[in-house]
Every structure is written in structure tokens, then in C-alpha cells.
Amino acid sequence: xxxxxxxxxxxxxxxxxxxxxxxxxxxxxxxxxxxxxxxxxxxxxxxxxxxxxxxxxxxxxxxxxxxxxxxxxxxxxxxxxxxxxxxxxxxxxxxxxxxxxxxxxxxxxxxxxxxxxxxxxxxxxxxxxxxxxxxxxxxxxxxxxxxxxxxxxxxxxxxxxxxxxxxxxxxxxxxxxxxxxxxxxxxxxxxxxxxxxxxxxxxxxxxxxxxxxxxxxxxxxxxxxxxxxxxxxxxxxxxxxxxxxxxxxxxxxxxxxxxxxxxxxx
Ligand SMILES: [Zn+2]
Numbered sequence: 001x002x003x004x005x006x007x008x009x010x011x012x013x014x015x016x017x018x019x020x021x022x023x024x025x026x027x028x029x030x031x032x033x034x035x036x037x038x039x040x041x042x043x044x045x046x047x048x049x050x051x052x053x054x055x056x057x058x059x060x061x062x063x064x065x066x067x068x069x070x071x072x073x074x075x076x077x078x079x080x081x082x083x084x085x086x087x088x089x090x091x092x093x094x095x096x097x098x099x100x101x102x103x104x105x106x107x108x109x110x111x112x113x114x115x116x117x118x119x120x121x122x123x124x125x126x127x128x129x130x131x132x133x134x135x136x137x138x139x140x141x142x143x144x145x146x147x148x149x150x151x152x153x154x155x156x157x158x159x160x161x162x163x164x165x166x167x168x169x170x171x172x173x174x175x176x177x178x179x180x181x182x183x184x185x186x187x188x189x190x191x192x193x194x195x196x197x198x199x200x201x202x203x204x205x206x207x208x209x210x211x212x213x214x215x216x217x218x219x220x221x222x223x224x225x226x227x228x229x230x231x232x233x234x235x236x237x238x239x240x241x242x243x244x245x246x247x248x249x250x251x252x253x254x255x256x257x258x259x260x261x262x263x264x265x266x
Pocket of ligand 1: 068
């Protein structure tokens with residue numbers, strides 16, 4: 001019996017990062033598997049990401065944080081999802097620190113703005129371009145139904161944003177497609193039902209296509225739905241992480257993933 005247990009543990013640990021250890025919320029339930037993979041193996045930007053596979057197949061979604069290394073609520077929210085999510089149906093890929101070198105020094109960028117390095121170049125000397133190429137390759141191989149990019153902003157949204165784009169940012173969800181897709185409108189309406197009335201609530205926002213940006217490359221090159229969530233950095237970090245979580249979890253629900261995650265309350 002001891003031998004069987006040892007073989008089982010070895011086979012699990014060699015393939016997966018393991019089962020969740022916190023069973024208090026999900027006592028008696030079966031857990032999803034989480035596989036760890038990497039961008040840039042043996043390169044300066046080697047970056048782990050987490051592939052959650054539910055017990056049943058279903059929609060596929062990518063959630064990325066840390067494209068800008070100083071937007072800390074984005075990767076704190078991803079870390080929380082990696083720790084507490086139990087995915088029942090579908091596949092979720094979580095990349096908490098997409099630009100890990102910038103995250104490690106808590107700066108927006110290292111050489112160039114990674115979010116402006118798309119579609120990337122695998123032969124470049126600049127790691128941000130190699131990373132962007134790998135990210136595009138991952139998207140092309142997985143062909144997800146939805147990609148959600150988590151960001152933060154120093155500018156706070158005000159009603160003037162409806163006519164002046166410079167007044168936008170925290171709290172918005174950006175699309176480069178107009179009219180807005182039903183999925184976006186529904187997701188923002190529903191996430192706001194879980195957010196107290198006032199400045200914390202999200203607004204849909206349109207920006208025209210920029211050919212170098214991550215979001216626009218996902219949409220234009222692959223025809224995949226993708227939106228960028230921006231929280232306002234003037235809020236307390238605890239609230240920013242909750243707002244990122246509410247947005248990410250709502251998109252997961254709207255695209256049709258089935259999952260368990262502890263309630264987020266303000
Ligand atoms: Zn950003």
C-alpha cells in the first residue's frame with residue numbers, strides 16, 4: 001500500500017502543481033487539475049502560467065495580469081484565483097505575471113512597453129518582443145473563446161470620458177470593437193451588481209485599434225474576443241484586488257466556465 005501511495009504521489013507531482021490543500025470550502029468535492037507551463041524556458045524571462053482543467057470540457061479562457069509590472073492588483077487577483085479556484089467545466093489559463101521581469105522590480109516596463117510589443121519577434125534581442133511572440137503562439141495554439149487582460153491606471157474615470165478618452169481608465173473595461181459585443185455589455189452589467197454603487201463600478205470603453213497592442217492583436221489576428229480591465233490605482237489595494245476579482249470571475253461565468261470560488265464582498 002505504501003508503495004502504491006508513493007508511486008501515485010510521484011506521478012501527480014511530476015505532472016501537476018498539486019491538489020489544493022485548503023479543503024475548508026469544498027469539503028468532499030473533487031478538485032480540478034492544475035498544470036504549470038512556462039514561457040521562455042531557460043530564457044531571462046522564464047514565466048510560469050497555470051492551466052486549470054475542469055472535470056468536463058467546455059469553453060477556454062485566458063486571464064493575464066502583470067503585463068505592466070507595477071499594476072500589482074492584477075497579479076494579486078490572479079494569484080488568488082490560482083490559489084482558491086475549483087474549476088468544474090472548461091479550461092482556464094492564468095498568467096499572473098506575464099511580464100515577470102517588470103513585476104519583480106515593480107516597474108511598468110524594463111526595456112520597452114511590453115503591451116506595445118505585439119505581435120512580437122522570436123529572434124529579437126529585446127526580451128519583450130520574444131515574450132510577445134510566445135504569447136501570440138500560445139493564443140494561436142489554444143484558440144481560446146476569451147482573453148481578459150488585467151491592468152491598472154492612475155487616471156480615474158469620470159463622466160467626461162464619454163466624450164474625452166483621456167478622462168477614462170480606472171474603472172473601465174476596454175474593447176477595440178464597436179458596437180460593443182453582447183458578452184462585454186452583459187459582463188459589465190452583471191459585475192456591477194456585485195459592486196457597491198459609486199466610483200467602484202465599471203464602465204465599458206472603446207479605444208480604436210492600435211496595431212502594436214496585445215488586445216488588438218488577439219482580436220484582429222485571431223478573431224478572439226478580448227477585453228482589458230482597468231482598476232483605479234487611487235483606491236486601496238484591498239479594494240482594487242476585489243474589483244479585479246469580480247471582473248475576472250464575471251467574465252469566466254459569462255463565457256460559460258463552471259467553477260467554485262469564495263464569495264468576494266466589499
Ligand atoms: Zn497596464
